[in-house]
Amino acid sequence: MGRVTERRRVIRIRDGAVSTRPDTLVAEEPLEIRLGGKPLAITMRTPGDDFALAAGFLVSEGVLGRADELANIVYCAGATEDGSNTYNVVDVKLAPGVPVPDITLERNVYTTSSCGLCGKASLDAVRTTARWPVGDDENTPVRIDPETLASLPDRLRAAQRVFDRTGGLHAAALFTPEGELLDVREDVGRHNAVDKLVGRALQQGLLPLSGAVLLVSGRASFELAQKAVMAGIPVLAAVSAPSSLAVDLAAETGLTLVGFLRGASMNVYAGEHRLALRTAAGRA
Numbered sequence: 001m002g003r004v005t006e007r008r009r010v011i012r013i014r015d016g017a018v019s020t021r022p023d024t025l026v027a028e029e030p031l032e033i034r035l036g037g038k039p040l041a042i043t044m045r046t047p048g049d050d051f052a053l054a055a056g057f058l059v060s061e062g063v064l065g066r067a068d069e070l071a072n073i074v075y076c077a078g079a080t081e082d083g084s085n086t087y088n089v090v091d092v093k094l095a096p097g098v099p100v101p102d103i104t105l106e107r108n109v110y111t112t113s114s115c116g117l118c119g120k121a122s123l124d125a126v127r128t129t130a131r132w133p134v135g136d137d138e139n140t141p142v143r144i145d146p147e148t149l150a151s152l153p154d155r156l157r158a159a160q161r162v163f164d165r166t167g168g169l170h171a172a173a174l175f176t177p178e179g180e181l182l183d184v185r186e187d188v189g190r191h192n193a194v195d196k197l198v199g200r201a202l203q204q205g206l207l208p209l210s211g212a213v214l215l216v217s218g219r220a221s222f223e224l225a226q227k228a229v230m231a232g233i234p235v236l237a238a239v240s241a242p243s244s245l246a247v248d249l250a251a252e253t254g255l256t257l258v259g260f261l262r263g264a265s266m267n268v269y270a271g272e273h274r275l276a277l278r279t280a281a282g283r284a
Helices: 051-058 102-106 123-129 147-159 161-166 190-203 222-230 244-253
Strands: 005-014 015-028 027-035 038-045 069-074 089-093 170-173 181-187 214-218 235-238 256-263 265-270
Touching: 027 051, 027 222, 038 051, 038 190, 051 069, 051 089, 051 190, 089 265, 123 222, 123 244, 147 170, 147 181, 147 214, 147 256, 147 265, 161 214, 170 190, 190 214, 222 235, 222 244, 244 256, 244 265
Parallel strands: 027 089, 214 235, 235 256
Antiparallel strands: 005 015, 027 038, 069 089, 170 181, 170 214, 256 265
């Protein structure tokens, strides 16, 4: 399989002094995801957790929701002219009787490490296809203190092993509402990092992730909000800005969406009922 990092020669200039040295870079390679032998999507990703990535992608597509709906995932041999295995093509086989939406089979999707899934379905489509509506916990919602939420970026950063060596990876992590780190994945694409998290949860029989908080290291785009909703995650927080469509989707589905989570500051764009907010008098 491909390596997570690679070494390249670089000319380094510091204060006018020039030197040559090796530099550690994050690896980026294409991954083709096939469903039942038919090409479905290609994404640029950091090699590793490829089966989880494929499974998580299919959760966000509404194809998978339980571990027993997945028969197996395999690497496809013969991906090159000489028949060698590049480990850049995976084929997902569904369990007997698991339906495959027509829209999935009719579409061959190319995604990039920056934009995620492009040209996705409407807000209504996500809301109606979600197996576990995150807004259904109105009477007993997940509650998280803003102070706990504010501590999560530092905990995520401390868990990023490859970022320390390359400085070029996004990360996504799952936390409990009390701030306990459940899992963290890194990838050149933030949407891939989320898919790896969700796919691992599917494989472990943990979906829906109705008691989890998802934190992403970059912005909160529509596709990340979609992935949170499709996995049943009630809270999505990002250290950077959300998009307008992500905010619309959060409001439509009942997702709690927090952006610009930096230090003790944050913006709450939707689902504020899950945050233990206090008035100036100190009352919830």
